Amino acid sequence: MPSVLVVDDQFLIRTGLTALLRAAPGFEPVGEAADGEEAVRLAAETRPDVVLMDIRMPGADGIATTERILADAAADPAAGPGPRVLVLTTFGTDEYVYRALRAGAGGFLVKDTPPERLLAAIETVHAGEMLFSPGALTGLIESCAPVLRTPWAGLDVLTPREREVFGLVGAGLSNADIARRLVLSPATVKTHVHHCMSKLALSSRAQAVVLAHEHGLVARSA
Numbered sequence: 001m002p003s004v005l006v007v008d009d010q011f012l013i014r015t016g017l018t019a020l021l022r023a024a025p026g027f028e029p030v031g032e033a034a035d036g037e038e039a040v041r042l043a044a045e046t047r048p049d050v051v052l053m054d055i056r057m058p059g060a061d062g063i064a065t066t067e068r069i070l071a072d073a074a075a076d077p078a079a080g081p082g083p084r085v086l087v088l089t090t091f092g093t094d095e096y097v098y099r100a101l102r103a104g105a106g107g108f109l110v111k112d113t114p115p116e117r118l119l120a121a122i123e124t125v126h127a128g129e130m131l132f133s134p135g136a137l138t139g140l141i142e143s144c145a146p147v148l149r150t151p152w153a154g155l156d157v158l159t160p161r162e163r164e165v166f167g168l169v170g171a172g173l174s175n176a177d178i179a180r181r182l183v184l185s186p187a188t189v190k191t192h193v194h195h196c197m198s199k200l201a202l203s204s205r206a207q208a209v210v211l212a213h214e215h216g217l218v219a220r221s222a
Contacts, residue, residue: 036060107131170212
């Protein structure tokens with residue numbers, strides 16, 4: 001049962017999402033936040049599995065808030081894995097979504113998404129899976145990265161095999177697909193992916209895809 005923190009500056013949207021979660025079997029709303037500061041505080045107090053994050057808010061927006069929540073969680077590994085962040089936006093794809101994914105969000109949805117799809121998306125992100133097709137994410141990265149790219153740590157911490165696996169993650173391949181491509185066991189691929197995510201301090205598979213694209217690994221590995 002994923003526990004969920006709802007973050008949105010609009011009262012009706014925030015309470016509506018909470019009511020939807022409360023009525024749906026298998027979901028546990030643990031709090032509501034109207035701004036970034038309150039979201040950071042409640043995330044530390046309630047330690048939700050998933051944060052539904054409004055991307056555009058006055059003050060600290062959803063991008064900055066996502067970064068703070070994930071950084072706080074990473075600073076306290078004894079508390080367990082940090083939350084997955086699912087971004088809610090008015091527009092389907094724009095530079096704000098790109099920045100949110102780069103900050104560690106696990107996926108995004110537009111706010112008029114039907115309730116059943118929203119609930120399914122929460123479960124998908126909670127499981128650590130990518131919410132959108134690789135093609136959709138690739139298009140977003142290609143349109144935004146040349147303009148919005150900022151320096152990111154290099155990949156020299158990865159072994160040659162880890163770089164190869166990481167490039168295939170960037171291409172949108174699942175662990176099972178990577179295992180077949182490289183003739184490795186799924187367990188070995190899972191270990192490589194885990195090492196890549198840990199060494200690069202990444203919070204989501206979507207964030208890994210962004211980084212792999214920005215470093216030009218996808219074209220060489222796909």
